[in-house]
Amino acid sequence: MNVLSLILFIPLIGAAITLFTKSREQARIVALVSSAIPLILTVMAYLEFNQGLAFLKFQFVEKIPGISSLGINYYLGVDGISMPLILLNAILCPLTVIYAWGESKQSNQFFALILILQAGVFGVFMSLDFFLFYIFWELTLLPLYFLISIWGGPNKDYAAIKFFIYTHVASLVMLLGIFALYFSTNVGTFEIPVLLQAFSDIASPEMRAAIFLALFFGFLVKMPTVPFHTWLPDAHVEAPTAGSVLLAGVLLKMGGYGLFRVLLPMIDGLGPYRSDIITLMAVLAVVSILYATFLALAQKDLKKMVAYSSVAHMGYVMLGAAALNFMSVSGAMFQQFSHGLITAVLFMSVGVIQHSAHTRIIGDLGGLAHKMPKLTFLMMGGFLASLGLPAMSGFVAEFMVLTGSYVNPDMQIFVILAMLGIVPTAGYHLWAMQRSMFGSFNEKLGDLHDLAFYEMMPMAILVLLIILFGVYPGPVINIFEAAGKIIPGVI
Amino acid sequence: MNIINLISQFAPELILTIAALAIMIIGLGLEAKEKRVLGYIAALSLVAASLIVILRGAGYVQLEGIIADSLTIDPMSQFFKLTFLLVSLIVVIASIKEFDNHSNQDEYYTLILLGTIGMMVVASAIDIVTMFIGFELASLSTYALAGFNKKDAASMEAAVKYFIVGALSSTLLLFGLSYLYGMSGGLTNIAEIAEFFSTNPGVIQSPIGIMALMLIIAGFGFKMALVPFHMWAPDTYQGSPTVISALLAAGSKKMAFVAAFRVLLIAMIAIKVDLALVFALLAILTMTIGNVVAVSQRSIKRMLAYSSVAQAGYISLVFVVMSPEALTGGILYVMSHAFMKTGAFIAVAALGYVLLKENSNAKDVDHLDRFAGLGKRSPFLAFSVMVFLFALAGIPPTAGFVSKFYLFLAVLKGGFLGLVIIAILNSALSLYYYARVVKYMYVLPPESSEKMKLPIAYTIAILLALIGVLAIGIVPEPFVNWAADAANVIGL
Numbered sequence: 001m002n003v004l005s006l007i008l009f010i011p012l013i014g015a016a017i018t019l020f021t022k023s024r025e026q027a028r029i030v031a032l033v034s035s036a037i038p039l040i041l042t043v044m045a046y047l048e049f050n051q052g053l054a055f056l057k058f059q060f061v062e063k064i065p066g067i068s069s070l071g072i073n074y075y076l077g078v079d080g081i082s083m084p085l086i087l088l089n090a091i092l093c094p095l096t097v098i099y100a101w102g103e104s105k106q107s108n109q110f111f112a113l114i115l116i117l118q119a120g121v122f123g124v125f126m127s128l129d130f131f132l133f134y135i136f137w138e139l140t141l142l143p144l145y146f147l148i149s150i151w152g153g154p155n156k157d158y159a160a161i162k163f164f165i166y167t168h169v170a171s172l173v174m175l176l177g178i179f180a181l182y183f184s185t186n187v188g189t190f191e192i193p194v195l196l197q198a199f200s201d202i203a204s205p206e207m208r209a210a211i212f213l214a215l216f217f218g219f220l221v222k223m224p225t226v227p228f229h230t231w232l233p234d235a236h237v238e239a240p241t242a243g244s245v246l247l248a249g250v251l252l253k254m255g256g257y258g259l260f261r262v263l264l265p266m267i268d269g270l271g272p273y274r275s276d277i278i279t280l281m282a283v284l285a286v287v288s289i290l291y292a293t294f295l296a297l298a299q300k301d302l303k304k305m306v307a308y309s310s311v312a313h314m315g316y317v318m319l320g321a322a323a324l325n326f327m328s329v330s331g332a333m334f335q336q337f338s339h340g341l342i343t344a345v346l347f348m349s350v351g352v353i354q355h356s357a358h359t360r361i362i363g364d365l366g367g368l369a370h371k372m373p374k375l376t377f378l379m380m381g382g383f384l385a386s387l388g389l390p391a392m393s394g395f396v397a398e399f400m401v402l403t404g405s406y407v408n409p410d411m412q413i414f415v416i417l418a419m420l421g422i423v424p425t426a427g428y429h430l431w432a433m434q435r436s437m438f439g440s441f442n443e444k445l446g447d448l449h450d451l452a453f454y455e456m457m458p459m460a461i462l463v464l465l466i467i468l469f470g471v472y473p474g475p476v477i478n479i480f481e482a483a484g485k486i487i488p489g490v491i
Numbered sequence: 492m493n494i495i496n497l498i499s500q501f502a503p504e505l506i507l508t509i510a511a512l513a514i515m516i517i518g519l520g521l522e523a524k525e526k527r528v529l530g531y532i533a534a535l536s537l538v539a540a541s542l543i544v545i546l547r548g549a550g551y552v553q554l555e556g557i558i559a560d561s562l563t564i565d566p567m568s569q570f571f572k573l574t575f576l577l578v579s580l581i582v583v584i585a586s587i588k589e590f591d592n593h594s595n596q597d598e599y600y601t602l603i604l605l606g607t608i609g610m611m612v613v614a615s616a617i618d619i620v621t622m623f624i625g626f627e628l629a630s631l632s633t634y635a636l637a638g639f640n641k642k643d644a645a646s647m648e649a650a651v652k653y654f655i656v657g658a659l660s661s662t663l664l665l666f667g668l669s670y671l672y673g674m675s676g677g678l679t680n681i682a683e684i685a686e687f688f689s690t691n692p693g694v695i696q697s698p699i700g701i702m703a704l705m706l707i708i709a710g711f712g713f714k715m716a717l718v719p720f721h722m723w724a725p726d727t728y729q730g731s732p733t734v735i736s737a738l739l740a741a742g743s744k745k746m747a748f749v750a751a752f753r754v755l756l757i758a759m760i761a762i763k764v765d766l767a768l769v770f771a772l773l774a775i776l777t778m779t780i781g782n783v784v785a786v787s788q789r790s791i792k793r794m795l796a797y798s799s800v801a802q803a804g805y806i807s808l809v810f811v812v813m814s815p816e817a818l819t820g821g822i823l824y825v826m827s828h829a830f831m832k833t834g835a836f837i838a839v840a841a842l843g844y845v846l847l848k849e850n851s852n853a854k855d856v857d858h859l860d861r862f863a864g865l866g867k868r869s870p871f872l873a874f875s876v877m878v879f880l881f882a883l884a885g886i887p888p889t890a891g892f893v894s895k896f897y898l899f900l901a902v903l904k905g906g907f908l909g910l911v912i913i914a915i916l917n918s919a920l921s922l923y924y925y926a927r928v929v930k931y932m933y934v935l936p937p938e939s940s941e942k943m944k945l946p947i948a949y950t951i952a953i954l955l956a957l958i959g960v961l962a963i964g965i966v967p968e969p970f971v972n973w974a975a976d977a978a979n980v981i982g983l
Binding site: 066131135141156165 | 881886887888892896897899900903904911912915916918919922923926927930933934967968971972975
């Protein structure tokens with residue numbers, strides 16, 4: 001069996017075993033082991049991954065015929081676009097399991113769902129066949145739906161069903177786009193690289209634009225981008241912390257991944273609509289950055305604020321992609337990676353606050369630093385990274401996106417607009433920090449206890465990684481740059 | 492081909508016939524509590540018949556003699572026979588517990604087997620008279636089965652409605668077929684009729700010919716429960732004993748699809764009358780009304796009935812597109828739907844059985860509220876219901892997804908983008924009411940915290956359906972190939 005298949009199936013097998021465990025103790029140990037093995041395998045694969053070939057061909061390829069009459073195969077492989085994201089997913093899941101060590105409500109189901117989610121995301125990043133890609137894309141919906149609707153907050157029903165229907169409809173539109181691509185190219189296969197190559201041969205430019213937009217819609221909702229972001233704050237607010245971490249940390253990255261894997265190689269094939277669509281992407285990006293930033297500024301609920309900050313940060317991914325400059329594109333890919341780490345810290349911090357203070361409303365908190373110094377320290381790390389402090393990974397990514405995009409003369413105006421968001425971004429982060437963590441302690445909150453070891457460990461590891469990749473982004477960014485250079489249409 | 496050889500070609504049907512008669516005779520000498528053995532006999536005969544069909548596979552058999560004009564053995568008949576046999580098998584296994592100690596078990600199992608034979612005859616029939624006889628055999632058996640709980644007013648209402656509508660639709664169908672017979676100068680073989688009309692197109696394109704076609708479409712429309720001919724289905728499926736609802740939705744309704752594939756498709760090719768618009772309207776109405784009405788249902792049986800109507804809408808897209816790929820998708824859909832729907836109904840039956848066992852005065856055992864907290868009370872049952880419902884909604888990796896994928900792909904290839912969009916929107920809408928049941932099962936607290944004891948018979952039946960749904964979903968290749976072979980029979 002190929003290493004990718006192992007990485008993909010070990011969490012699934014682990015999920016099945018976890019379901020049948022009798023106690024919380026067994027469940028969490030099985031879950032930890034079956035999410036840690038993929039991490040080890042991924043790191044091994046990452047070291048073995050040939051950076052020189054990162055952009056030439058897919059590596060660790062595995063291909064087994066599926067439905068041959070339609071040209072559907074079980075076709076896995078990774079290249080520079082997907083390898084670091086697989087690493088991100090492999091890192092986040094065991095840390096989430098550790099963070100959720102204390103989960104006591106139906107813990108076997110809880111951990112099993114996390115493992116299924118992990119497998120689904122792995123599948124999306126590995127699939128080179130659209131049929132398979134779609135199956136894994138949909139597979140990620142169910143676990144999160146259950147995580148929200150069983151372990152969620154007071155308004156979980158509404159949030160769960162909204163999340164499910166919203167993203168499912170978007171997936172169906174994407175499926176329609178896949179169908180159209182399959183027929184218009186008439187190559188008789190669902191293999192993503194082949195279809196993308198054949199895309200520019202489609203005769204009618206309207207058809208090409210329609211296919212592009214259908215796929216684009218599917219990815220937009222997942223990322224999400226304003227105005228299709230409304231499911232995200234609801235889902236985050238109601239989801240349990242582990243669900244939020246994975247939702248913001250890796251699930252949203254699937255949308256961005258679709259952008260790089262599928263859409264960018266198609267852009268040059270758009271013909272007369274090329275410039276309009278690029279402008280559309282840039283406008284959506286800038287609107288996301290600004291609108292979500294100002295929304296975040298206005299939030300009373302700490303978690304909702306973090307959720308909106310996710311939307312704004314994903315806007316940078318879109319902006320970097322739209323600029324089509326190799327620096328901006330690889331910066332956007334790195335932004336995905338870095339945001340995955342940062343947002344996980346933020347959601348974990350908020351989760352701890354919720355757990356110990358029983359409220360997330362910023363105005364009701366205050367002075368937590370007196371009682372929870374460890375949390376404050378790690379949370380500060382996450383917040384500073386999120387607002388783009390140099391020497392942290394978020395800065396590297398956003399810097400690359402903005403400078404790279406500015407090189408493209410059509411993008412300059414959008415870059416300038418996007419930069420208007422920088423000050424409010426710093427503002428809401430610091431302001432929230434100040435009101436909730438510093439100042440005098442709000443006595444109404446009662447006796448608070450600081451981080452448990454299992455909460456502190458994953459957060460500390462993440463903060464270390466954020467700093468590591470901020471100072472020395474090489475191992476990840478080299479692969480992204482190599483991949484970014486070779487995407488057709490990227491200069 | 493000698494007579495022994497000829498008979499051996501119909502071994503599955505003959506095994507069922509012998510078993511049906513044997514059950515009736517053996518049943519005379521048994522006490523009610525011993526009659527469970529009859530269920531075992533029925534199940535064994537169905538297993539034997541399915542094995543023969545599977546071993547023979549999707550091949551053609553050249554038949555000779557008197558039978559050759561009226562029956563055929565080809566990949567299509569084999570595919571549908573297998574579907575019907577497996578549905579009946581699942582239903583019979585579940586019935587062993589459902590009707591344990593019932594005094595009329597001998598009639599019950601005999602009727603199921605006879606009904607199955609009727610469906611199998613329809614699957615093989617290439618002659619309109621033979622087909623009609625098969626239809627009536629299956630229908631008469633299922634009329635009686637629908638009213639099997641004779642002390643239950645709802646069951647009686649279900650049976651009477653089903654009977655009246657069934658009889659009416661049979662007459663419409665027969666009336667239409669008799670016109671074909673008359674206009675073609677006395678032909679009954681479907682292929683010959685088609686050939687006659689393609690050489691004499693004027694005859695069928697006359698007003699009478701069109702009326703004959705409309706009557707046939709209406710006749711089949713009732714049996715397939717297409718809107719506006721669907722009114723009987725919800726009442727019947729809701730009122731019948733739940734295991735029988737499974738047989739009706741997954742078996743006898745699908746029989747109408749085989750017949751329609753054979754008669755309507757061949758006739759429409761030959762006649763070159765463009766009915767795409769008519770069928771497009773029927774399909775759109777059927778899926779939309781089915782799904783919209785299903786949203787407001789609180790009785791799960793009724794919801795499944797409307798979902799069944801909606802699914803018939805998807806399948807009837809085949810008549811619009813009329814391409815080999817679409818037919819392949821439709822045929823695959825029929826088998827997938829058979830497994831999903833049987834599984835769902837049997838799971839509802841199992842829940843009802845357990846609830847009535849706990850409290851014999853329980854009412855509305857298929858109400859949505861009864862599903863609350865099922866995930867805690869019976870993880871297996873809840874998990875299976877979830878798989879069946881998500882399969883019906885078309886979520887991967889289930890049979891429902893593969894067949895929807897294939898069918899919609901084919902419709903799009905035929906150039907009907909609008910239809911695909913409507914179908915996909917419908918599919919998204921349907922997710923709402925399926926997910927609601929799942930929410931009840933896993934999110935809401937149960938009425939009592941006691942674990943449920945699921946009788947082994949139900950467990951086996953549900954497991955079989957589960958295997959079917961997941962096998963088609965995960966390893967679709969052999970099923971798709973068989974369905975494609977079956978579609979080739981029609982020669983679109």
